[in-house]
Amino acid sequence: MDTQASECATALRDKMLIGSEWREAQSGATIPVFDPATGKAIACVPDGSAADVDHAVETAWRAFRSPAWCAMPPAARERLLLRLADLLEANGEALALLETRNNGKLLAYSRMFEVGAGAQWLRYMAGWATKISGSTLDLSLPLPPGRRASAFTRRVPVGVVGAIIPWNFPLLMAIWKIAPALACGNAVVLKPAEETPLTALRLGELALEAGFPPGVLNVVTGRGESAGAALVAHPKVSKIAFTGSTEVGRLIGSVCGRNLKPVSLELGGKSPVIVLDDCDPAIAAQGAAEAIFFNHGQVCTAGSRLYVHQGIYDAVLSRLAEIADGMVVGSGLAAQTHMGPLVSQRHLQRVRGLIDSGIEDGAERLCGAAAVPDEGYFVRPTVFANPDRRPMTLLTEEVFGPVLVAMPFTDLADVVAQANNSVYGLGASVWTNRLDAAMNLSASLEAGTVWVNTHNMVDPNLPFGGFKDSGIGREHGAAAIDSYTTAKAVCLTYAQ
Ligand code: NAP
Ligand code: MG
Secondary structure, three states, X not given: OOHHHHHHHHHOOOOEEEOOEEEOOOOOOEEEEEEOOOOEEEEEEEOEOHHHHHHXXXXXXXXXXXXHHHOOOHHHHHHHHHHHHHHHHHOHHHHHHHHXXXXXXXXXXXXXXHHHHHHHHHHHHHHHHOOOOOOEEOOOOOOOOOEEXXXXXXXXXOOEEEEEXXXXXXXXXXXXXXXXXXXXXXXXXXXXOOOOOHHHHHHXXXXXXXXXXXXXXXXXXXXXXXXXXXXXXXXXXXXXEEEOOHHHHHHHHHHHHHOOOOEEEEOOOOEEEEEOOOOOHHHHHHHHHHHHHHHHHOOOOOEEEEEEEHHXXXXXHHHHHHXXXXXXXXXXXXXXXXXXOOOOHHHHXXXXXXXXXXXXXXXXXXXXXXXXXXXXXXXXXXXXXXXXXXXXXXXXXXXXXXXXXXXXXXXHHHHHHHHHOOOEEOEEEXXXXXXXXXXXXXXXXXXXXXXXXXXXXXXXXXXXXXXXXOEEOOEOHHHHHHXXXXXXXXXXXXXX
């Protein structure tokens, strides 16, 4: 075994975490986990069912009510989250290798955006644990003479949170959910994506090592339609926090609606990138490439529709095609690689099918046709030009891969209308140094986040979420604290 492989094996956990126990599924069934760079199985995890979810939720419920957790002072919760951040970093290299083996992403991305950003989010949310507050209120109750009234509110944890996450940033998405949930004093049952469960399991182990009481964080592996659905429907789960596709989000939202269960949904996107004619074409092309090709396009805010002012359209597109052609596609573990494999065989087939649809719809493919490694789930970065702006599936459907459609524009009002002509509204970026255009476009674009001269930038202090079919609710910052607590009003009367 080489050094990397042995470091990776040290971090490998392949059972579910319920309380402090590592368990098989009650049915004994397992799910294979693959290395997308080779297509070979690297582990098997339990295929959890409703019975396993019930066990995990009951365990979480007991932990939520236990004095060890519910009477813990906020400063102690803060310390546990800070300790978990330290442990994440101390085990960072093994976690990053494990993530790259399981998800395929570049090792540099695993280090920076899974481990590095994960620790940053844990520390940010640790700080919130001691800053949760309610308010005192004056009342106008019709009280008899001699009596007065007063009231205060507290933000209290909701109870057991069911967290369901996708495979594109496995460790970071887990932390985006568990960090605010635990900072607020909830207990969590986390269901990672079936493709990428390995770092979430290790995160559960590190949480125990950090000193979180057993049962406060449980990790149940399994499939969405069984384990995920059971978590959503469980009566003792008080809130669902979901990141994933709009299709599944809609389904989960409808079940939560029927059960009157709060739900936050971070869903899909088809984010526009708008380049004005005052931009340096080389800088704009680099920005547009990073907006779509970062993390192999497997980013909910990926800039998959590019609108470039006619005056610099040819210059931007030719540079963009050069950048895409120059990208080395290969294993995320290799230092020279710019783009790793897609996450799974199934996703590869879907992305290939969508690329074929672009060709059938008559767009010009500027790059992306070159060969890829035989084994593993690779596609090349692909740019289509659609100067006539013909209707095409690639303009409406989320690809979740490195596939871009570019179009020219001349009129700002027209490009805003084009950009907003989508069921999605997650992210958008505007590239210009003109203050008036930046301000007016950011006001007009229907998106939860509008970036100016950058794209895909997220920060734990910045609310994140979608307009329209891109979701409900906001993660991060103060919004996350509201989302993982509920208000309790206490009303009292007293003698004057
Ligand atoms: P997905 O199929 O919607 O799955 C997401 C999670 O939901 C997985 O854990 C999945 O389990 C589970 N699930 C599936 N069906 C379920 C059901 N009936 N009940 C409960 N849970 C269920 O999404 P994906 O393909 O893994 O991820 C890609 C999508 O996520 C993209 O559309 C992307 O835009 C979106 N995304 C959004 C954000 C954001 O913040 N807005 C961030 C990242 C990704 P299985 O793994 O077993 O299917
Ligand atoms: Mg899935």
